[in-house]
Amino acid sequence: MKIRKDKDILKLLVFSLGAILVGISVLLFIKPITIIGLVLITSGILGLIISLRLASKPKDCFLQDERSVRIKEKAGYYAYGIIQSLAAIILVLNIVKPFPSLTPSSDFLSGALFIWVIGLYSFLILKWYYNKKGEV
Structure with a gap:
């Protein structure tokens, strides 16, 4: 499987990993709002899965008529x-x-x-x- 490494995929990957890291830090250090940390971790994991799925497809697959x-x-x-x-x-x-x-x-x-x-x-x-x- 060939993985694309263009800037759009990298932006989505970095954003997803950043959301996961911020969610973990909120979950560990700020106890009153742990639900926000869980939401950030979940959305980061979902974004990571989506970005990896998009990176495995060729770029011309997304062109529309x-x-x-x-x-x-x-x-x-x-x-x-x-x-x-x-x-x-x-x-x-x-x-x-x-x-x-x-x-x-x-x-x-x-x-x-x-x-x-x-x-x-x-x-x-x-x-x-x-x-x-x-x-x-």
Whole structure:
């Protein structure tokens, strides 16, 4: 198996190893936030596995044709519009407060997570739709 050694792979490897080292140091020396150390170690190991997997493939394996690039662009534009529309609706509902059941909660994290998941799935669905439709 031939391993690539270009700068992109090396950056990802160094970043992953750095995350592992920072996670180990946080885990050993800062006891109140050991969960952050565990998260850093886990993400570093995952990044290391991904970078080694990418390094084993040739660079021309990742080139995309023009059609797939346009499909991702168009799906991304529409997903961005969906995310902005949902954020505007949540903001208006929070300001107007028409009914107590329609008023969004004050917990911003759950709202942000909800909007992020909607954006992610709308991007994937729109990419599939435009790929199946055939026109870009």
